Amino acid sequence: MITKREVITIPESPVIHPFGTRHTPEMVIDLSKRAINFRIDVLRMVYQNKTGHIGGAFSVAEILTALFFHHLRVDPANPHWPDRDRFVLSKGHACAMLYAALAYRGYFPVEDLMTFRTLNSRLQGHPERQKTPGIEVPSGPLGHGVAIAAGMALAAKMDRSKRRAYVVLGDGEINAGVIWEGALAAAKYKLDNLTAILDYNGVQQTGATIKVMPLEPIAEKWRSFGWHVIEVHGHNMLRVLDALDEANEIHGRPVIIVARTTKGKGVTFMENDHFWHGSPPTSAQFEAALSELQQEVGRWQK
Amino acid sequence: MITKREVITIPESPVIHPFGTRHTPEMVIDLSKRAINFRIDVLRMVYQNKTGHIGGAFSVAEILTALFFHHLRVDPANPHWPDRDRFVLSKGHACAMLYAALAYRGYFPVEDLMTFRTLNSRLQGHPERQKTPGIEVPSGPLGHGVAIAAGMALAAKMDRSKRRAYVVLGDGEINAGVIWEGALAAAKYKLDNLTAILDYNGVQQTGATIKVMPLEPIAEKWRSFGWHVIEVHGHNMLRVLDALDEANEIHGRPVIIVARTTKGKGVTFMENDHFWHGSPPTSAQFEAALSELQQEVGRWQK
Amino acid sequence: MAEIVKYPFGEPISMRKAYGEALVSLGKAREDVVVLSADVSNSDYSGMFEDIYPDRFFNVGIAEQALVDIAVGLANGGKVPIANTFAFLFATRALEQVRTHLCYGQANVKLAGAYAGLSDSFDGPTHHSITDLAIMRCLPHMTVVIPADPIAVHKLLPQIVSLQGPVFFRLCRNEVPVIFGDQYEPRIGKGIVLAEGRDVTIISCGVMVARCLQAAQDLVRSGIRPRIVEMHTLKPLDRELVTRCAQETGALVTVEEHSIIGGLGSAVAEVVSDTCPVPVKRVGIADRFAESGPYHALLDCYGMSVNDVVIAAEHAVAAKGR
């Protein structure tokens, strides 16, 4: 049995690298390490409560870390600050990773993480606005993120605010028609303050996307819908940070960052296997995964 | 007041040019003329009952005529023949034109046309399967056609039948997300027995598509979703006939014929004006429209 | 009470036009209001707002799911969005958006459901909206409001916008008689007794209220004195009023332009079965699709004629004995 304390894998209070600061090697190392530590937290959360989604949480570790510990202009002490950047985890099932990021970012106590999906927890099975500080809108049913973020970006434009809207999408998720409705609308309104990040891990719930619902040519799809496309290695922290910055420089159209990632990233037996979409590990699997991730943290430590 | 008899603008029983016959000049002339006569029927139906959609009916006149009087392998005497080609008018609001084509094709008495949208009529405001022979599925709520026709094409493949599925789409209609869900699925299952025809008239209900919801680059959108695209002048009967044939020769992927058309085609004051999407004409407008269309028939008569 | 209802009724006025005007007034009064439509702004008359406040108007094309989701995003930015499309589309095509973000997420978005009931009569059953009340009513946190005439549209819309949280405002397309006078002061959540009576209570909403008032005159002539209640708010239902009517009149009739399953009739039956079991006769569409045709003819043919109300009231009274 894991105690609540054990979850604190980064005992020092985490450094925030404010938006606009240079992407120094130290910062990249710090954020990369942190992303792996978040994977460990997620692993513990899902293992302890025997429920949750590991695969798609692991694939967005670097993306969420880059957003919450550098790129997003948010204030955990004032989560309703009107000019905060807006973030939507459209692939809501990956919320264990978001909860880890939010907790360490200061939105709520890190101790709460281990209550994930239990009765009376503030951390629901999928993101929930009322219970969890830092969540803008619920998610879980896939497909909403593009259109919602478009609405957020539209509101920012009306307010002549510099705030931006960010949305993280799953690749299976973009099978959903409402994604393309939102894509058309964002292009119509030239929402260059909207950045989508596609977690292009090539796997959805029941198998590889190429088998379940082929998506190639992915960049052409978004381009033909009026979006600017940036392709990036989604586990390379520096590239992710740079891509997020680059998106701010695209004018007159929304941007999608197609992040090439691996589902279950970091744990060899979980990678690319849709079994790990929504299954909790056994204790042996937990130990193996933990040790692999800890070794990986160790490699960044050097 | 128009009597029921007056609707019969083609008194001779219409020639059917069976599928596979050569697209002779006589056939093209006959079908072109017939399409204009159908416009006259539609005009009368909408005028008499003061309700219905003219603009989008006029833009598909040649397409529906080509399909029902040549291309489709159907048998009005046996509307449930299992191996009939399947046709879905996804932009169901244009059904006045479909009803005209079905009536003259022999599915039900031509006299019934003038009962359009009245109580107890077999001709509902939007297509209805139970009441109207020749209708495969209801339509009206936009967006269903691609996915439904994909299901029809899939069934044909399972049965190893040569029957094909056809669907006519509006350009405004393809704003709807479910269109793109269906497009992905049709490509996944390589449904080369599915032909979509996009009535690309550039106008939707509240204005030009470029203003309401821009769709360009249209061909790239469909290509990036895995479809073969044929572009054609949608009021040029020979080109429409040829494109429908050409679609049969594309293997391994579904085909969309992007038909460049004009909303309200054939009546100068109706063309390209979204006002004529769903408004019935006054008596003066009716007379003016009728005379312009009759002159046009006359030109083909020579 | 006589001042609430106008006798004789005023000339018919277009409900959608009244709605467009109310929207424009609101646009003036409240700068945070934004209006969205899904390529039907010339049907639902939200286009009247667009003409005057183009910068606060968004036409998202034929994309009802995105319509609601974009509104959710705008609400997150502090706007008060009023999303417009056909009632049946909110209640079906965009329902997951409504459930997840408006009801569960409690986004402050208002839905103006145009062409409700059979009012888009000629377009036929694909466009009729005969189950929207059942669908919206079952969603937690949803408020469901149904104006009975053009005056009600004007009086209710500002309240809807002032309310925090999602509201479904169910609108008729057509010209309907003005039944309310200046004394009509609806408050969301409170039913209104339009006429007193002790033999039976007729509870109705929307354009059927006028038909109930007509039915009341027939009933009085045949010796039945009905109480007439206008239930402009279907959810939250005025349970106290419903129970009191059951206690005081011993029988109820519900009248709605909707299926007899799941809507007002069902809401009333739920309450009185719990608090004061009395006969409830439900007037509405008998769980079937209608057809294309003229509006008032459809109402008559599909179980919502004045006479249908009269007969239901007679049956309700007769059932009291047993």
Next chain:
Amino acid sequence: MAEIVKYPFGEPISMRKAYGEALVSLGKAREDVVVLSADVSNSDYSGMFEDIYPDRFFNVGIAEQALVDIAVGLANGGKVPIANTFAFLFATRALEQVRTHLCYGQANVKLAGAYAGLSDSFDGPTHHSITDLAIMRCLPHMTVVIPADPIAVHKLLPQIVSLQGPVFFRLCRNEVPVIFGDQYEPRIGKGIVLAEGRDVTIISCGVMVARCLQAAQDLVRSGIRPRIVEMHTLKPLDRELVTRCAQETGALVTVEEHSIIGGLGSAVAEVVSDTCPVPVKRVGIADRFAESGPYHALLDCYGMSVNDVVIAAEHAVAAKGR
């Protein structure tokens, strides 16, 4: 009657596994059956059919609207499609497809709504399906069937496929006790009296039937003899049986894993308010969203414990007097 219900209940069996097995048997019996899923075939267990009949199985990705529409196209070609996804998605995301093509168009498509009620308990309120019965029930031409245990799944699925027209088959995700013995022979449209009693009738469906049988034992101990009715078909409702129970026992309790608005309770209240007004107490979720947590704990916390049924029955009996 004792043979219908097994006492003590059998060991818990996974409902979704029972469903997968029933689907496979059906695949053998009927070549015209095709199965579709929307990227959740390892959740809804339609994947068991895929394993054996891959050529008759279609995974359309995360596209529930296309799922239903493609099924409509297949039905048009003479197949009998069984579409599979989460119950809440049929009842919201794909609802317009369901309404327009299955109900209005009467396409012969079956919907297997997985993870219904609170049974996808840990995924939380976004995935819970607490209004699907209200939504499906209000649609004309829809048949709504809710199996109470794994045996019922096996017995009902073939009937559903034999029926011409759309059916919504509401399925629990989890392991539930086997309550029925071999004598259980459900017929769609007919409720079943599982236990006789004269003081009150408890009408329930789905996994709550087991809890009602447990509640009955408690009630008998405290001197109340409840009649227990299993209403596996919510629509068309067995009105005769409901009315007879009202007449013979004078009070009713409805029990469902669903909001108390619009579902079984509402259907029963509609009927008895019309035919035989008696107290009806509705057990279910009190018009709110639940939360994440273990399944049985959620049922207990959100108003569907055995004790909630007992208390409702006591209240119903007490209300008879008044």
